[in-house]
Amino acid sequence: MHEMSIAMNVVEIATSQALQNEAHRINSITIDIGSLAGVMVESLEFCFASACKDTMAEGAELVINHIEARGSCRDCGEAFAAETYLTACPACGGFKIDILQGQELKIKTINVD
Numbered sequence: 001m002h003e004m005s006i007a008m009n010v011v012e013i014a015t016s017q018a019l020q021n022e023a024h025r026i027n028s029i030t031i032d033i034g035s036l037a038g039v040m041v042e043s044l045e046f047c048f049a050s051a052c053k054d055t056m057a058e059g060a061e062l063v064i065n066h067i068e069a070r071g072s073c074r075d076c077g078e079a080f081a082a083e084t085y086l087t088a089c090p091a092c093g094g095f096k097i098d099i100l101q102g103q104e105l106k107i108k109t110i111n112v113d
């Protein structure tokens, strides 16, 4: 499952960061997830709990920052909320879009003891 490998990756990165900082346990991990990142949040939350088992992140909270996708039109420069890669520009109807944000999938902060 896609979300399981993401969850394991997040726990692995957080654990190595925590060890570098000589922490004993991870309290919470905050991640940015863009709406175009292709991640099912509910599934990720579920997988995260099991990925944390028997690690220093066991019982840690997963805090998710949802980032709404935005695009800008290459033809007219309009910036707008882009729900998909194929969202048409609301100003001119064009499909030549640069995605400005919404593809994020990264760890923002790790809270440790």
Ligand SMILES: [Zn+2]
Pocket (backbone or CB within 6 Å): 073, 074, 075, 076, 077, 078, 089, 090, 091, 092, 093, 094
């Ligand atoms: Zn446009």
